[in-house]
Amino acid sequence: MEDYSKKVRRKDRQETDEAFLIEMLEKSPACSVAIEKKGFPMMHVAFFVYDEANKEIIFHFSKHGYAGQLITDGKKACVSVYKYGKLYTAAKAVDFGCEYQSVIIYGKIRIVSHEAEHMAAMEMFFNKFFSHIPENTFEAMTAAQAKPIYVAKIKIDDWFGKEHLVPDGALDAFYYPASPVI
Structure with missing residues (x-):
C-alpha cells in the first residue's frame, strides 16, 4: 500500500497549474495539519505562511498539550487548505452542490530550533498578517519573547x-447565510 493516494477522483476538478496552488497558499490564512499518530491522526488547525523559495508550509503551535507531544521532527503530515464559495441548486436535489478551492499537501515536519531561522519565520507571519500596522504603534518582537x-x-x-465552480446548469447560487466572523 502506498503512503497516500496521489490520485484525484474528480479529474475534471483537479488543478495542476502551480500558480493556482501558490495563490491558494499565499491568500489563505489558516490550514489543518493532520499528523501521523497510532490509532487516530491528530488534527491541528493553525495560521500558516507559505515559503515559496523553500517550498515549505510554516506554522506555529504551543509545546503544551497534544500538539507539543505529537508535532515532532520527521513526523509525516498532511495539510489541507480550503476555501468555499456559493452553494447552488439544480433541477434534482442530488445535483445541488458547493463551489470550493482546495490544496492538499504531503510532507514531513521539521521543528525550527535555530534562533535566526525561528525569528525569520516569525517575521514571515508578521508580514503576512500584520504588515499594514504602522511600525511606530507597537514594540517589535524580540527573540526572548518569541x-x-x-x-x-x-x-x-x-x-x-x-x-x-457553480456549473452553467445551476438554477440558483447563493452564499451560505452565516457570518464568517466570530
Whole structure:
C-alpha cells in the first residue's frame, strides 16, 4: 500500500497549474495539519505562511498539550487548505452542490530550533498578517519573547489542488447565510 493516494477522483476538478496552488497558499490564512499518530491522526488547525523559495508550509503551535507531544521532527503530515464559495441548486436535489478551492499537501515536519531561522519565520507571519500596522504603534518582537512559540516547517513532498465552480446548469447560487466572523 502506498503512503497516500496521489490520485484525484474528480479529474475534471483537479488543478495542476502551480500558480493556482501558490495563490491558494499565499491568500489563505489558516490550514489543518493532520499528523501521523497510532490509532487516530491528530488534527491541528493553525495560521500558516507559505515559503515559496523553500517550498515549505510554516506554522506555529504551543509545546503544551497534544500538539507539543505529537508535532515532532520527521513526523509525516498532511495539510489541507480550503476555501468555499456559493452553494447552488439544480433541477434534482442530488445535483445541488458547493463551489470550493482546495490544496492538499504531503510532507514531513521539521521543528525550527535555530534562533535566526525561528525569528525569520516569525517575521514571515508578521508580514503576512500584520504588515499594514504602522511600525511606530507597537514594540517589535524580540527573540526572548518569541522563544515560547514553537515553529514547524513542512517541506512539500507532493501537492495537488481542486476547484469546483457553480456549473452553467445551476438554477440558483447563493452564499451560505452565516457570518464568517466570530
